[in-house]
Amino acid sequence: MGERVVITGLGVCAPNGVGLQEFTKALQDGISGIRFHKTLEDLKFGCQVAGEPQLTDDLISQYFTPLQLRGLNASGILYGVIAGTDAWNDARLPIAEKDTPDWDSGIIFGTGILGVDKFRESIHLVDSQNVRRLGSTTVLQTMASGISAYLGGIFGCGNQVTTNSSACTTGTEGILMAYDRIASGKAQRVLTGSCSDSGPYVWGGFDAMRILPRQYNANPTEASRPMSATAAGFVPGSGAGALVLESLESALKRGAKIYAEVLGGAVNSGGQRGEGSMTAANSVAVQRCIREALVHARIQNSDVDSINGHLTATAKDPTEIENWAKALDRKGKDFPYVNSFKGLFGHCLAASGSIESVGVVLQFSKEQLFGNANCQEIHPEIAKLVDTSRIPRETQAHSPKIIAKASFGFGDVNACVIFKSYSD
Amino acid sequence: MPKEERYSKLKEIIKIYLPEDVSVEDITEESHFTKELNINSANLVDIVLDVEDAFDIRLENEDMDEMQTVKDALQIIALKLADT
Numbered sequence: 001m002g003e004r005v006v007i008t009g010l011g012v013c014a015p016n017g018v019g020l021q022e023f024t025k026a027l028q029d030g031i032s033g034i035r036f037h038k039t040l041e042d043l044k045f046g047c048q049v050a051g052e053p054q055l056t057d058d059l060i061s062q063y064f065t066p067l068q069l070r071g072l073n074a075s076g077i078l079y080g081v082i083a084g085t086d087a088w089n090d091a092r093l094p095i096a097e098k099d100t101p102d103w104d105s106g107i108i109f110g111t112g113i114l115g116v117d118k119f120r121e122s123i124h125l126v127d128s129q130n131v132r133r134l135g136s137t138t139v140l141q142t143m144a145s146g147i148s149a150y151l152g153g154i155f156g157c158g159n160q161v162t163t164n165s166s167a168c169t170t171g172t173e174g175i176l177m178a179y180d181r182i183a184s185g186k187a188q189r190v191l192t193g194s195c196s197d198s199g200p201y202v203w204g205g206f207d208a209m210r211i212l213p214r215q216y217n218a219n220p221t222e223a224s225r226p227m228s229a230t231a232a233g234f235v236p237g238s239g240a241g242a243l244v245l246e247s248l249e250s251a252l253k254r255g256a257k258i259y260a261e262v263l264g265g266a267v268n269s270g271g272q273r274g275e276g277s278m279t280a281a282n283s284v285a286v287q288r289c290i291r292e293a294l295v296h297a298r299i300q301n302s303d304v305d306s307i308n309g310h311l312t313a314t315a316k317d318p319t320e321i322e323n324w325a326k327a328l329d330r331k332g333k334d335f336p337y338v339n340s341f342k343g344l345f346g347h348c349l350a351a352s353g354s355i356e357s358v359g360v361v362l363q364f365s366k367e368q369l370f371g372n373a374n375c376q377e378i379h380p381e382i383a384k385l386v387d388t389s390r391i392p393r394e395t396q397a398h399s400p401k402i403i404a405k406a407s408f409g410f411g412d413v414n415a416c417v418i419f420k421s422y423s424d
Numbered sequence: 425m426p427k428e429e430r431y432s433k434l435k436e437i438i439k440i441y442l443p444e445d446v447s448v449e450d451i452t453e454e455s456h457f458t459k460e461l462n463i464n465s466a467n468l469v470d471i472v473l474d475v476e477d478a479f480d481i482r483l484e485n486e487d488m489d490e491m492q493t494v495k496d497a498l499q500i501i502a503l504k505l506a507d508t
Contacts, residue, residue, distance in 0.1 A: 066440050067440050067441060067467075070440060070470070071470075133473060135469065135470050135473055136466040136467055136469050136470050137470075
């Protein structure tokens with residue numbers, strides 16, 4: 001058993017709320033961040049709704065210097081730096097001195113693809129024989145690790161500074177990577193999180209796969225329907241979530257506010273074998289991942305009070321619920337409470353795991369379970385396994401002790417993390 | 425364009441690339457971009473692009489190599505403007 005690991009800072013840049021206060025209120029009151037996007041209509045997308053954080057120039061200038069903003073055309077970096085800076089400040093961590101890095105603090109901040117708009121800009125310059133006009137930051141904005149590089153430089157982190165990437169599992173996986181690094185004594189603090197760019201070039205491939213809803217362009221807030229009988233596909237989203245993970249020892253020494261404890265978890269892959277494929281999860285692996293997470297966290301199946309699922313609002317939601325039911329061996333009224341925040345902001349892809357984990361952790365401090373949106377009529381296959389009382393449609397008072405959070409991604413990869421309310 | 429105007433236009437360009445502890449008043453004609461003004465060497469290519477846009481000239485690789493100080497930059501700009 002290594003060091004205990006706690007969460008001491010949170011930050012978020014989500015489609016339905018930038019900053020903890022706005023985001024918390026949106027989750028509590030069921031405020032949607034899914035909007036109609038004219039650009040997607042003009043480009044003839046089937047799905048013309050998406051979740052995109054609402055930023056203003058004024059807000060952006062609070063996080064970036066004029067020099068950093070010069071030629072900056074990477075929305076993922078905007079979101080990641082805003083969420084990451086908020087989490088760092090929320091944890092009341094200092095910025096390293098000019099000449100000495102903070103050797104005990106690191107960054108593990110993931111993304112799927114970074115700087116897509118900058119990359120597009122570069123392609124046009126290169127193709128018109130103007131490579132000399134690319135400027136000095138094209139590489140920094142388009143390398144995957146650009147986001148950890150920006151954050152590491154802002155705070156002066158001297159421990160591991162890296163970017164993980166595992167599709168829609170990225171954010172949840174990053175939390176476990178940060179946990180491992182701290183639990184093994186290799187770092188005292190890790191700012192972990194993930195970000196995902198906005199825009200047609202990121203979302204287009206999913207539209208082409210015909211897995212996005214096409215019939216809600218006139219009713220964007222109703223488009224994302226996790227666990228619903230009328231779920232019609234996932235709504236693409238973007239943004240960033242960030243969490244400061246810290247050894248309990250360091251947190252206590254600093255007198256830091258502690259949101260929750262990370263007990264551990266598991267990551268695995270279905271190997272694209274059995275029913276698993278590049279795009280579909282192997283249920284055997286999903287169940288195994290959940291069970292391994294419980295074992296690693298040293299808890300029993302019955303200890304899980306609530307689940308925050310991957311639950312994207314595709315036809316796979318019932319399969320996911322069945323996997324939870326089998327892995328935990330619980331059903332009906334005995335099934336844990338379950339929610340998905342995607343009904344309010346869509347599927348933020350690489351950023352989903354971190355944004356949703358920030359929401360999960362807020363449930364501890366608010367002593368609430370945030371409600372599921374657009375799920376008035378629960379999918380019949382889900383209703384067979386789970387008593388409807390376990391699927392809150394409105395935010396309700398609840399003091400969870402243990403919450404399990406899972407994310408699954410293309411490539412048949414899975415991650416499940418176990419959070420616990422903190423008590424000394 | 426008189427020299428004074430070129431100089432102030434150049435200072436305006438350089439300003440954004442200065443680190444926090446260097447102010448625009450610290451810029452003199454003799455200032456070395458990286459050694460004295462402490463400008464990140466990676467940003468020299470951005471200064472070149474900004475100069476090209478501001479003065480509507482084109483700098484070649486050799487010009488960039490020679491552009492070590494503010495004075496170097498002013499000379500290259502004057503030369504290019506005279507050419508056009």
